[in-house]
Amino acid sequence: MIADLCVRLPDPLLKIIQMFRDDPRGDKIDLGVGVYRDASGNTPIMAAVQHAASRLIETQDTKTYVGQQGNVEFLRLLGELAFGPMARDFVSIQAVGGTGALRLGLDLLREAGAKRVLLPTPSWPNHPAIIAAARLERVEVPFFDVADQRIDLERLLAGVAKAELGDAVLLQACCHNPLGADLAGEHWAALAEAALAHGLVPFLDLAYQGFGDGIEEDVAGARALLERVPEALVAVSGAKNFGLYRERVGALYVKAPAAARQAAASNLAAIARANYSMPPDYGAACVREVLGDAPLRAAWKSELDAIRAHIKNTRAALARERVNSIPMHLIAAQKGMFSTLPLSSEQIVALRESHGIYMTDAARINVAGLREADMARFVSALQAVA
Ligand SMILES: Cc1ncc(COP(=O)(O)O)c(C=O)c1O
Incomplete structure (x- = not known):
């Protein structure tokens, strides 16, 4: 074979x-x-991350598994960084980097019955591969004119309008890879309208928070969309903004009505369990240490x-x-x-x-x-x- x-x-x-x-x-x-x-x-x-790592080595007294959900304090702190007070509307699970979070989220969507993912293009070249690996159909929606370096909102909305109930749309929250062209407030507002009108589930990829205009500024548009829709997924990577590329820091956050959260969390746990069982700890523990300690957080x-x-x-x-x-x-x-x-x-x-x-x-x-x-x-x- x-x-x-x-x-x-x-x-x-x-x-x-x-x-x-x-x-x-x-x-x-x-x-x-x-x-x-x-x-x-x-x-x-990053010096703050190095400091957190040394502290961990001195204080960590076991290497037994972290729980199925991962490092819960890391998830809380990273969630608050991304969503502010809205973080309480999400269930979460640690993932193997942002890539692992994308895969977990797409597997969850498939489990929930989704068949297609709309992908505004050009996009990160790994997006199509992850969509295919999750056995979902990719529908490309061209949305950017490279010659003029401009987002074509009409084209984006026309593509999104062809969505069928239960489709997802994969959007980059900020610092677009490979375009650098971020969605502006009016784009996010129009996409929220379209998601509500067509029953689309937004799936946001947040891999560069803090690399654009600032930690809060970079997620303002994404938060505005997330506030409006009843269901959404967000894959967060800590590779870039904590400089922890090889430690595979990431998490998936799922917004769902309160009554559906237990089912969402248990499905995520089952998908992860059958995939890699337990998440890695080191990078997430460094991030928890940085975000949970005021002086380290300020230094970071x-x-x-x-x-x-x-x-x-x-x-x-x-x-x-x-x-x-x-x-x-x-x-x-x-x-x-x-x-x-x-x-x-x-x-x-x-x-x-x-x-x-x-x-x-x-x-x-x-x-x-x-x-x-x-x-x-x-x-x-x-x-x-x-
Ligand atoms: C747009 C985008 N999403 C997700 C990722 C995943 O990052 P990682 O899996 O290293 O956390 C990257 C990394 O290059 C990226 O550019």
């Missing part, structure tokens, strides 16, 4: 990462990778402020540049680490081969990967190809 398996193509991003590693040029620029980089190009452990917030400031400064520097076919000023107004440039495959290849500049095949750049020292070279390479 195993002998009959076909070889699958690797993730295209891994191919780019490998090409970058193999490139001998000393001045090559990596804008492909999806992790935060500081001004010197490093992805350091100011580190997150510095991350955001670095991204914003890089975006502002890009905005001051002029490249014929790219509306640079709009890219600067976008949020979070990513933007998708209006470049053809030939232009992407030319940037890579002639200039040593690496981005994804879909022209997504990680703005945080652009060091100040590389800015001029990046812009002149863009001017040369675009």
Whole structure:
């Protein structure tokens, strides 16, 4: 049986990462990778998180399983960070990163009878794979014009209007990957209307809270939608805003009427139990330690402020540049680490081969990967190809 398996193509991003590693040029620029980089190009452990980790090592006196739901205090604190007082309307379960939370949520939807997930595109390339793995049908709804760098609300709403009762719609809460183009207040309001009108269940992916305009600001639109709909799911990742990528910090939150919450929680527990049984503890325990301790929390917030400031400064520097076919000023107004440039495959290849500049095949750049020292070279390479 195993002998009959076909070889699958690797993730295209891994191919780019490998090409970058193999490139001998000393001045090559990596804008492909999806992790935060500081001004010197490093992805350091946040000091507050490091402090929490040391404290944990000193004080933790057992490594027995955490419960089926995971670290309950972590879930409470992370939920309050995402939803404020509305957190009490959600049931929650710890997950294996934001990806694991997406999968748990989609499995729950399927268990509840859902068949289709509407996916505004372009989106994170792993979304289609997770939807398929949960054996749900994906319905793509194009919603962004890359050439103009603008959200096309009419197209989004026209796509959403084709929803059938019980469909879900997967939306990114903030700092869109790969577009950087976040939904504005009026978009969220229109989507809430559409969800109510068509019986759509919103599923929000919140992976970059604090990377855009601020911890509260980044979730204002999502909260406005969540307040209006009776049912919703939210997958939260702690990979980026706590810098805990490899520790797989995440959680799924499900909003449901009070009478349905026990059933939702028990289904989530059953899905998790049959999948990985118990969640990992370390990263979640670090986050609980940071969020539950006022001085550590304040230190973490100011580190997150510095991350955001670095991204914003890089975006502002890009905005001051002029490249014929790219509306640079709009890219600067976008949020979070990513933007998708209006470049053809030939232009992407030319940037890579002639200039040593690496981005994804879909022209997504990680703005945080652009060091100040590389800015001029990046812009002149863009001017040369675009
Ligand atoms: C949009 C989006 N959602 C979810 C995730 C999942 O993050 P993780 O599984 O590492 O927590 C990512 C990570 O890149 C992402 O960009």
